[in-house]
Amino acid sequence: MNLLDTFFTALYTIPLEQAALWSLLGNIVMFAFALLLGELLVHAFHDRANSPPPEPLTRQEVLLALICVLLNTLVAIIGLVLWRANIIVLRPNGDVLATLLDVAVLILLMDFGMYVFHRAAHHPLLYPIIHRTHHLYENPRPLTLFVLNPFEVLGFGALLIVVILVAQSSQLAILIYLAFNLIFGLVGHLGVEPAPGAWLRLPLVRTISTSTFHAEHHHDKGHNFGFYTVLWDRLFGTLSPQYQQDFTRATDQSG
Numbered sequence: 001m002n003l004l005d006t007f008f009t010a011l012y013t014i015p016l017e018q019a020a021l022w023s024l025l026g027n028i029v030m031f032a033f034a035l036l037l038g039e040l041l042v043h044a045f046h047d048r049a050n051s052p053p054p055e056p057l058t059r060q061e062v063l064l065a066l067i068c069v070l071l072n073t074l075v076a077i078i079g080l081v082l083w084r085a086n087i088i089v090l091r092p093n094g095d096v097l098a099t100l101l102d103v104a105v106l107i108l109l110m111d112f113g114m115y116v117f118h119r120a121a122h123h124p125l126l127y128p129i130i131h132r133t134h135h136l137y138e139n140p141r142p143l144t145l146f147v148l149n150p151f152e153v154l155g156f157g158a159l160l161i162v163v164i165l166v167a168q169s170s171q172l173a174i175l176i177y178l179a180f181n182l183i184f185g186l187v188g189h190l191g192v193e194p195a196p197g198a199w200l201r202l203p204l205v206r207t208i209s210t211s212t213f214h215a216e217h218h219h220d221k222g223h224n225f226g227f228y229t230v231l232w233d234r235l236f237g238t239l240s241p242q243y244q245q246d247f248t249r250a251t252d253q254s255g
Helices: 003-013 016-044 059-084 096-121 127-131 142-146 150-167 171-187 211-219 231-236 243-252
Strands: none
Touching (some): 003 059, 016 059, 016 142, 016 171, 059 142, 059 150, 096 150, 127 150, 142 171
């Protein structure tokens, strides 16, 4: 039995309160890692701003971020309970190709699901309840990734549980997806553009979203609802017409 199998076996068999503690610690580590990596990226690409500098940090931002970490832990515990009840089925880890396929399926399903959820959250009836909190901080910093209304955190968490339930991915694929999701969310809230200037000129790469893509959404709420790709925004006509211009402006600053 390898280390990953040992970890998941322990997670399945240890008392639930102990598993909850592991989940909390894991979420705290991911939170700290995201903030540290984010600040390093902001420093490294400080001359490629795609958004004005953020306002001074407030207590409310910090409190909302900490609540987000706690609610992410709750979502993980719910997922664990459903897994132990055999409602969520995780397939054994396969070869590299099978794992990459699982990851790709998770990314595509979540990308579409989050586009729909995000766009719905901008509906006038839902926006004040779910999403306005995040848009109080239009000039993002790495912490902004976690500054969400609790209903929004739980909504995204519920979406992830449903996708995992449907996809029946392998254990390793889910871990890879979670790391991928954290990095992409972080990049979208840097306020600087780390992608190379040629990004939007590469046929397949240009479908992958950038920091500028999400920064535009913070300043233009009618466009750029996607997360990992621009596919759904292109398909449904919500891609910002200024995207290429703004991306070029950000990446040309360092030249």
